[in-house]
Amino acid sequence: MNVRVAGVERIVKRLSGLRRVRRAGGSEFAIETLIRVLGFSTIGFVLLIFLFLLREGIPVFFETTLDNLFGQQWYPTFDLLGTLPILLGSMLVTVTAIAIALPLGVLTAVFIREVAPEWTRDVLKPIIEVLAGIPSVVLGFFGMTVLAPFLRESLGIPTGLTAFTGALLLAYMALPTIISVAEDALDAVPKGYRDAALAMGATEWQTIWRVVLPAARSGVVTAVMLGMGRAIGETMAVMMVTGNAARMPLSLDSLFRPIRTMTATIAAEMGEVAQGSVHYHALFGVGIILFVLTFGINLMAASAILKKRRRGGLR
């Protein structure tokens, strides 16, 4: 949209606003008020969610010691509610997943945008959309019945239900997001960069590798953030394939051992817990940690996107 049209639009908006005051009937006023309320409602929902998590989670701080809450043992039956092992479990799985998904996602985006002929692109995009649509419980089921036995045999480990199995599934679940963000980042690189590099005699590959990819770097940060936000909150697939042992993942081989994440802890224990017990409040406490973590991660991703938009003069 060019500047003049935007100006016209603003004038028309103002004029039609005036007319509305003069002529619009009561029902129209009611509808517009309703739309305004619906527009603002999302803020209300976020506050409501946070409020109710706090309401059920805060009591745990008065019911047990901080030492216990940040301890290394999560055995709720013995009132041991140390969140450290499950926090580290989530971190280990998430970071590994991103380490796998990022190179795969960026190179796939390069292939789709820069290398592949058009017909290949038209085949690839729907397949990747299918991946985004597969319910996480179905992926978890596949992980349990196919991937875990396969990893157990090929790696020679005692059980296939490990942090690594979860990370692999999470990596594929994060891929559609990472690929589409990386594609947008490649798209946003000014055409002049490419032209200049090609004019200097660089091959297409040199242009992509040394000019386009470095210029799209900031988009990669966004991709990592969004992928992490997705991965850390994922529940069912992770719960079904990581073995759910709440141990501190500190040894070198923890990646290939069972582990437990925060999301899996909530999902597995919430069903059996007595309402109002210390354990119940502790699970909401874990929910608060998850809420704050994902809020922070998405905030960073969103501000990176907004900054780019502003710099690029969009909107």
Added chain:
Amino acid sequence: MNRHLSQRIGFGFTALVTLVVVAPILLVVGIIVVRGIGTVNWEFLTAMPRDGMKAGGIFPAIVGTLILTVGTALVAIPIGIGGAIYLSEYARDNWLTRAIRLAIVNLAGIPSVVYGLFGVALFVIFLQFGTSIVAGSLTLALMTLPIVISTAEEALRVVPVEFRTVSASLGGTTWQGVRRVVLPQALPGIITGVILGLLRAAGETAPILFTVAAFYLPRLPSSPLDQTMALPYHLYVISTQVPGMPIGVQYGTALVLLALVLSMNIVATIIRSYFRRRRQW
């Protein structure tokens, strides 16, 4: 010469990586179809489960998922489209609008299991809906809301500004312009967004774990305050909680869920491309 060789290697490498990304997707779908198709027949789709879910069908789980999806739609569609209309047609660029956008980003990022916790705290306990279809639908609707809002807003925004200016120049008020001109133009895009949001809700397990899902309930729910079985939860239960479950039943259930979600996905894609080709602007 060397440079061109390295170009060929580079291109080949990205193609290889793409294959590593795409092949497992086809493998997952392929394995589930091949191993599940033998179980899926008319009885499996329309009969009640028997023998502790080891035999019979998954009818109540299918119906439960459909009911939950409709319940989600009833709540998420009006709020979502209303919010999208506000953001694209009424909102000014000020701190309040930025706060709304931030809230949407945040809602989209909240883990599904945390929605489940919230659903328990507010709908099940505080509002005393109990473990019920109402509580589950409301929880799922909240989770679906950010998807519906952002896709619907996008659909409204691509309608060229001239449509609005012409409407205004003919004496239409802002709302008349939205209602009679912009909304009809954006409708296919909005429908696509709504379907994409709903199919996510249909496939989710974590938010319904403690708000609605019944472990084993071989009848159909009779009121909105009833519990119900649901496909994703059923798959979770029969693959992890019930020992000695025939593998065919597990794969059959996975296949039905996958087919349901992917067919909705395909419908959404078809609507989008059909109307994109037909539209004049």
